[in-house]
Amino acid sequence: MELKNNVDDEYFESYFDLSVHELMLKDKPRTLSYKFAIELNSIDFKDKVVIDVGAGTGILSMFAAKAGAKKVYAVEGSLMATYCQMLVDSNGFSETIKVIHKRMEDITNEIEDEKVDIIISEWMGFYLFHESMLESVLYARDRYLKPKSGIMFPSRADLFLAPVNLDSYMNKKVNFWNDVYGFDFSVLANPAFESLPAPLVEHLEKDQLVLKEKTILQVDFNTVKIKELEDIIIDKIDFVFPSDKKPKEIHGFCIWFSCYFDGSKKTIELSTAPGAPETHWKQTTILMPQGIQLEGGETMTCRLQMKQDEENRRRYELNFEFPDDE
Amino acid sequence: MELKNNVDDEYFESYFDLSVHELMLKDKPRTLSYKFAIELNSIDFKDKVVIDVGAGTGILSMFAAKAGAKKVYAVEGSLMATYCQMLVDSNGFSETIKVIHKRMEDITNEIEDEKVDIIISEWMGFYLFHESMLESVLYARDRYLKPKSGIMFPSRADLFLAPVNLDSYMNKKVNFWNDVYGFDFSVLANPAFESLPAPLVEHLEKDQLVLKEKTILQVDFNTVKIKELEDIIIDKIDFVFPSDKKPKEIHGFCIWFSCYFDGSKKTIELSTAPGAPETHWKQTTILMPQGIQLEGGETMTCRLQMKQDEENRRRYELNFEFPDDE
Numbered sequence: 001m002e003l004k005n006n007v008d009d010e011y012f013e014s015y016f017d018l019s020v021h022e023l024m025l026k027d028k029p030r031t032l033s034y035k036f037a038i039e040l041n042s043i044d045f046k047d048k049v050v051i052d053v054g055a056g057t058g059i060l061s062m063f064a065a066k067a068g069a070k071k072v073y074a075v076e077g078s079l080m081a082t083y084c085q086m087l088v089d090s091n092g093f094s095e096t097i098k099v100i101h102k103r104m105e106d107i108t109n110e111i112e113d114e115k116v117d118i119i120i121s122e123w124m125g126f127y128l129f130h131e132s133m134l135e136s137v138l139y140a141r142d143r144y145l146k147p148k149s150g151i152m153f154p155s156r157a158d159l160f161l162a163p164v165n166l167d168s169y170m171n172k173k174v175n176f177w178n179d180v181y182g183f184d185f186s187v188l189a190n191p192a193f194e195s196l197p198a199p200l201v202e203h204l205e206k207d208q209l210v211l212k213e214k215t216i217l218q219v220d221f222n223t224v225k226i227k228e229l230e231d232i233i234i235d236k237i238d239f240v241f242p243s244d245k246k247p248k249e250i251h252g253f254c255i256w257f258s259c260y261f262d263g264s265k266k267t268i269e270l271s272t273a274p275g276a277p278e279t280h281w282k283q284t285t286i287l288m289p290q291g292i293q294l295e296g297g298e299t300m301t302c303r304l305q306m307k308q309d310e311e312n313r314r315r316y317e318l319n320f321e322f323p324d325d326e
Numbered sequence: 327m328e329l330k331n332n333v334d335d336e337y338f339e340s341y342f343d344l345s346v347h348e349l350m351l352k353d354k355p356r357t358l359s360y361k362f363a364i365e366l367n368s369i370d371f372k373d374k375v376v377i378d379v380g381a382g383t384g385i386l387s388m389f390a391a392k393a394g395a396k397k398v399y400a401v402e403g404s405l406m407a408t409y410c411q412m413l414v415d416s417n418g419f420s421e422t423i424k425v426i427h428k429r430m431e432d433i434t435n436e437i438e439d440e441k442v443d444i445i446i447s448e449w450m451g452f453y454l455f456h457e458s459m460l461e462s463v464l465y466a467r468d469r470y471l472k473p474k475s476g477i478m479f480p481s482r483a484d485l486f487l488a489p490v491n492l493d494s495y496m497n498k499k500v501n502f503w504n505d506v507y508g509f510d511f512s513v514l515a516n517p518a519f520e521s522l523p524a525p526l527v528e529h530l531e532k533d534q535l536v537l538k539e540k541t542i543l544q545v546d547f548n549t550v551k552i553k554e555l556e557d558i559i560i561d562k563i564d565f566v567f568p569s570d571k572k573p574k575e576i577h578g579f580c581i582w583f584s585c586y587f588d589g590s591k592k593t594i595e596l597s598t599a600p601g602a603p604e605t606h607w608k609q610t611t612i613l614m615p616q617g618i619q620l621e622g623g624e625t626m627t628c629r630l631q632m633k634q635d636e637e638n639r640r641r642y643e644l645n646f647e648f649p650d651d652e
Contacts, residue, residue, distance in 0.1 A: 018518050022499075025506055035507055062509050086513045173348075180351055181361055183388050187412045192344050 011314060012103070015078040021057050024122070029277045033261065033270035034060050034122065037153060041263025042067035044151055048117035051075060051144055053104050053137050058084040058097065060120050065096040069118075072096055073111050075140075077103035104136040115146045120153040126201055127284040128157055128219075128257040129229065129306060130316045138226050152221040154259035160273065161304065162213035163239055163294070164204060164285060166251040193287075199318060200252070200285040206275030210248050210294065211239050213273075216304065232306040235323075243297035250294055252287040253302065253320060286320045337640060338429070341404040347383050350448070355603045359587065359596035360386050360448065363479060367589025368393035370477055374443035377401060377470055379430050379463050384410040384423065386446050391422040395444075398422055399437050401466075403429035430462040441472045446479040452527055453610040454483055454545075454583040455555065455632060456642045464552050478547040480585035486599065487630065488539035489565055489620070490530060490611060492577040525644060526578070526611040532601030536574050536620065537565050539599075542630065558632040561649075569623035576620055578613040579628065579646060612646045 014020065025031055038045060038060070046068035052061040055074035061084075064072050074097050076084050081101035088097045100110045119140050125132030141152060174193050177185040216234045241248075254274065261268040272281045294300065303323045309315040340346065351357055364371060364386075372394035378387040381400035387410075390398050400423050402410050407427035414423045426436045445466050451458030467478060500519050503511040542560045567574075580600065587594040598607045620626065629649045635641040 018514060018521050022502070022518070026502070031507060057506075057511065057514070059507065059509070063507075066508075083514060083517070087509070087511055090513050091509050176348070176352070180383075181357060181385065181389075182392075183385070183413070183417050185383065185413055187416050188344060188383075188409060191409070192348070195344050 012078040015054075015056065016080055018083075021080065023280055025057065025059060027280045029270060029272075029279045030122065030281075031059065033259070033268055034120070034153075035063050037261030037263060037266075037268035038063040038067045038120070040266045040268065041261070044118065044264050045069045049073075049113045050118045050120060051111065051116050051140055053119060053121035053140050054123060054133050055084055055099070056080055056122075058087050058099065060122060061088070061097045062091060062093060064118070064120060065093045069096060071098070071113065073116070074099045075104050075107065076101060077106075104140050111144060113144075115150070116144050117146060117149065118151045118153060119145055124154075124157075124257070124259060124281065125314070126281060127255040127306075127316075127318075128159055129232075129308075130284075131314050133314070134229070135226055135313065137221070138224070141221070150222075151263075153261050153263075154270070155221055155262040156260045157219045157221070158215050158258050158260075159217035159219075160213040160256050160258070161216045161237060161302075162209045162254050163211055163250045163300070164208045164252055164254045165210050165249055166204075166208060166285070166287075167249075168208075169202070170251060196287060198287060200287055201282050202285065203278050203282045204254055204274040204285065206273075209254065209274060210250055211241065213254075214239070230308045234304045237302045237304065239300045239302070241294045241296060241298045241300065245296045247293055247295050250288070250292045252285045253304075254283050254285045255304075255318075256281070256283045284318075286318055338404040341380075341382065342406055344409075347406065349606055351383065351385060353606045355596060355598075355605045356448065356607075357385065359585070359594055360446070360479075361389055363587035363589060363592075363594040364389040364393045364446070366592045366594065367587070370444065370590050371395045375399075375439045376444045376446060377437065377442050377466055379445060379447035379466050380449060380459050381410055381425070382406055382448075384413050384425065386448060387414070387423045388417060388419060390444070390446060391419045395422060397424065397439065399442070400425045401430050401433065402427060403432075430466050437470060439470075441476075442470050443472060443475065444477045444479060445471055450480075450483075450583070450585060450607065451640070452607060453581040453632075453642075453644075454485055455558075455634075456610075457640050459640070460555070461552055461639060463547070464550070467547070476548075477589075479587050479589075480596070481547055481588040482586045483545050483547070484541050484584050484586075485543040485545075486539040486582050486584070487542045487563060487628075488535045488580050488600075489537055489576045489626070490534045490578055490580045491536050491575055492530075492534060492611070492613075493575075494534075495528065496577060522613060524613060526613055527608050528611065529604050529608045530580055530600040530611065532599075535580065535600060536576055537567065539580075540565070556634045560630045563628045563630065565626045565628070567620045567622060567624045567626065571622045573619055573621050576614070576618045578611045579630075580609050580611045581630075581644075582607070582609045610644075612644055 047070045050064045050069045050072045052074045055061050055076040058074050061072045061074040085099040121137045123133040123137045174189050177188045256272045259270045272279050301324050303321045305319040307317045373396045376390045376395045376398045378400045381387050381402040384400050387398040387400040411425040447463045449459040449463045500515050503514045582598045585596045598605050627650050629647045631645040633643050
């Protein structure tokens with residue numbers, strides 16, 4: 001294992017924290033998606049060479065090794081690489097899994113194969129892009145993956161958007177101040193609303209969606225270029241409120257993603273939708289400073305921009321607008 | 327209201343955060359104890375002068391004003407004093423409640439009464455003493471409270487200790503690593519245990535207590551001196567394990583407190599015990615690096631030291647020993 005330590009920034013430090021890995025391992029929809037995607041498509045892994053980008057404890061590398069991979073490069077930039085090596089050894093995978101304690105981009109000759117068959121990675125952030133390590137995964141793809149036959153796990157993702165009503169949440173967080181043990185604390189409702197995290201990362205229930213979601217973006221990780229993800233603009237997302245519906249208040253717009261693992265045998269979906277089994281990604285909701293009253297028959301046109309932060313490229317900024325509106 | 331801002335340290339900054347006050351207000355056993363203690367003993371408040379030390383949003387001051395107090399000094403060192411003033415005004419208490427934006431110890435002539443009848447304060451920290459503001463309350467008592475007739479709310483507290491078995495918690499946090507999706511991650515069990523917070527602040531269930539608690543300390547806030555609380559040593563706490571009991575493993579020792587409001591009409595207890603309605607204080611558990619097997623008939627003798635940190639007097643350090651043991 002490489003012990004050269006050029007892994008100094010906050011991002012990598014945050015992953016040298018067992019409780020973060022505990023949280024992610026205990027996120028069953030997440031971890032089981034990878035397990036099933038790899039197990040049920042073991043035909044794709046048998047005798048193949050794999051890179052695991054951001055291996056963490058090495059769980060995905062072990063799934064791949066168990067599925068019959070000939071060689072797995074477990075690339076981990078944080079100090080978790082030390083634990084990863086211990087786990088690889090104690091589980092008898094020392095022959096198959098090579099732990100590389102480096103950032104993906106810093107690898108020189110540690111990956112001995114010129115090209116590999118599969119890249120696996122759990123790189124996804126909030127609303128897919130925020131605090132993610134997609135760039136490192138695409139770097140690995142462009143540098144190491146076999147051009148035609150190579151497989152990306154996950155292979156694709158969809159991004160969804162839906163207007164939401166958060167009455168129950170607002171009652172708990174904002175309207176609570178209206179009656180505090182018999183006193184009127186409502187002067188605090190505005191400061192309380194303003195101190196809510198923006199955007200809000202919370203689990204929503206399906207019945208909090210006012211209208212069915214729109215698929216606003218589809219990304220193919222086999223082909224997408226880093227450049228295309230720097231400034232994602234989705235113009236004219238139309239939500240039509242049926243004319244037979246009673247007026248309803250909208251407090252914001254909820255974003256979430258699904259990832260797909262396209263194996264030769266089976267496609268596995270990892271959904272982070274409201275109503276799906278809860279994941280640590282929850283859903284991301286952009287709150288409106290003022291609620292919007294939607295009337296039957298109305299069409300609401302929105303525009304969403306997801307812009308990569310220039311200083312910290314792992315971060316995205318969300319801009320949400322109603323372009324038709326004044 | 328005083329706006330002179332000499333409130334610069336972290337402690338006071340942390341209380342200029344609405345979510346902290348939301349948490350405390352939503353802690354019903356806490357807030358309702360004060361409400362009932364004041365309401366049911368309104369005879370003690372009628373036409374009296376009150377100081378509320380660390381008033382926060384001013385909720386306790388309003389309870390006191392509503393119970394008939396003639397004057398309430400709501401002393402608040404953090405910027406919450408601004409909100410407190412807004413709430414006092416919007417609830418029509420501007421005549422009765424005087425908000426003083428200062429630390430208790432910095433007050434010069436803002437308290438116009440030479441002596442007051444009652445001091446109320448929610449000053450309690452974890453296991454009563456840790457991160458508390460008891461010193462400011464005792465300062466207020468010694469400087470402002472009428473010597474004989476004066477009332478302290480809360481008036482007394484008891485501290486309890488009991489040995490606990492944390493099998494369910496350990497399973498979740500430590501034994502989890504024994505089987506992670508079919509792999510043996512047990513090399514992480516030790517690092518995981520070592521990364522648990524020490525001491526552990528968690529809600530325990532009553533059935534996690536292996537033996538009935540001992541009352542290890544009783545404090546009377548009418549008389550206790552600050553000096554007496556600098557280095558609290560409780561020698562020889564004996565736990566006798568009945569001879570007819572099956573051997574049981576002990577993972578640590580749990581500490582909690584009850585506070586009592588001794589009014590003329592009624593004494594109200596605020597309990598933070600395992601099994602009592604949950605409060606934000608939870609319970610504090612000192613974990614043993616190794617579990618202890620207790621046999622029937624055995625007596626276990628412990629010694630607990632709670633020592634005030636010299637640099638940060640709000641903090642206490644817990645030292646737990648078995649003096650008879652090697």
